[in-house]
Amino acid sequence: MKDAFTITEINEYIRNRLESDGVLGNLWLKGEISNFKAHSSGHLYFTLKDENSVLRAVMFKGSASSLLFTPEDGMKVLAKCSVRVYIAGGSYQAYVTEMKVDGIGDLHVAFEQLKAKLAEEGLFDVSRKKPLPRFPKRIGIVTSPTGAAIRDMLNILGRRSKYPEIYVYPVLVQGSDAPPQIIEGIRFFNDTKSADVIITGRGGGSIEDLWAFNDEGVAREIARSEIPIISAVGHEIDFTIADFVADLRAATPSEAAERVVADDIETKERLKTAMDKLAMGLQNNVAIKRSVVQALNMERVFAGLEKGIEDRRLKTDQLADNLLRAAELIIERKMQQLKTSAAGLEALSPLAVMSRGYSIAFGKEGRPIVSANDVKIGDNITVKLSDGEIGAEVTNK
C-alpha cells in the first residue's frame, strides 16, 4: 500500500475515475438555478438544485454566448454538461455546454426578458414615440420583396393615394441573416434621409419565423431611428419587440398601409371643407370691416367739421380721401383676382354692394358727396356705379 497520497494526487485520481465513467462525460441535468453570477469574463457560475441537493455548475463564455435567454435564479432548466473534478478546489461540478428553459420554451423566456429589459431602459415610453407625417412624400419599406406582405401593402397604398413615392429595401425577414439586414435597411433610410416614414415587417408565421423582429439589435435600431417607424409583423395576435419600440404598431402589413397615408377621397373632402371655411371667413371679415370703417368715417369727418377747426378738417378730408382711394384700389385689384379664382365669391365682395344698386356720387373736385349741403342746384356731379361712371346735374335739393 502506498504510504500517503498528496492532495493533488487524490484529486487527480478521482478526476481520472470520473472521466472514464460512461455517464458523467455527457448527460442532461434537470434542476433549478440558484446563486447565479455572470462574471465580467463572460463565464456563468451558478448552482443547480432540486429539493434535496445542490450541484455547482459553470458555463464558459463560448457556450454562454449562444444562449437565447439570460439565466436567472429560480429558473427551471435542462442543462447539457459533463460532471468533472475541479482539482484546485477539490470539488466536482457540472460543466454546462447547452441550456434550455424547462417547460415553456427558450423563445418565450427570451422574449419576456428582452421586453422587460428594454421597458426598463424606457425604450417603449410613449414620450419617445415620434409623430407620423400625415402625408408622407416618401415611404420606405423594409421587408421581403417577394412575400405576401409587400404585395398587400403596395395594393392598398396604390388604392388610397398615388401621391407618396415608395422605396422598398429588400431584406430577409427570417433566419439569422434577417436582423442585420433589417438593421441595415432602417439605417440606409436614416443615413440618406430618403424617407419620411418607414414601415418594417412581414407576414404571419410561427414565433421562430417572426423572431427577427424580436431581435435586440433590430429593436435598438428602431429606437435609434430619426425617421418614424411603423412595425407591421404577422397577424393581429402576434406581438413582437419591434411592435413595442416602434412609433406605431400596425396589427398587419395591410393595416400599416392604411395607417401610413390618408385616402385621397378623404383628403379631397377636407380640402373642400377648407375652401368653404375660407369663403365664410372672408365674408365675416368683410362684414365686420365695413361697419368699423363706416363708424370711423362718421366720427372723424363729422367731429372735425363740427368743431370748425380748419386745419384739422383739411387733414381729415385728406385722410378720408386717401382711405377711400386706397380702399378702392385694393377692392378693384382684389376683385379682379377673386373673380378669376373662385366661383360664387361675388356675393362676398364689397363691390357687390354697388352691383346691388348702391352708387357713390362725387362732387366738383372729385370728392365724394356725403351731405346735401355739399352741392348746389346746377352742380355737375359724377356718379360711380359698379361698372362705370355717369355724369349728372343737381336739379333740386
Added chain:
Amino acid sequence: MREKKTFEQTITELGEIVKKLENGGTPLSEAMELFEKGVKYTKECNKMLDEAEQKVKILLKNANGEISAEDME
C-alpha cells in the same frame, strides 16, 4: 430654384390660413390676401393629388455596395 413645397407643407399652411381667417381681426387687405392664398393652396393640393403617378422603387445594391433605386415590377 426654390424647392417645391410638399403636400404636407402646403396643407398645413392652408390649415393655418383658414384658422387665421376664421378668427377674424385681420386687416381687410390681409384678409383678402389670406383668402387668395388659401384658394391657391387648395388648388395646389388638389393638383398634387390628381397629377401624382405612383412611383414604386426597389433599392438594389451593386457589387461595390452602392445602392440605386430601380423600378419595381
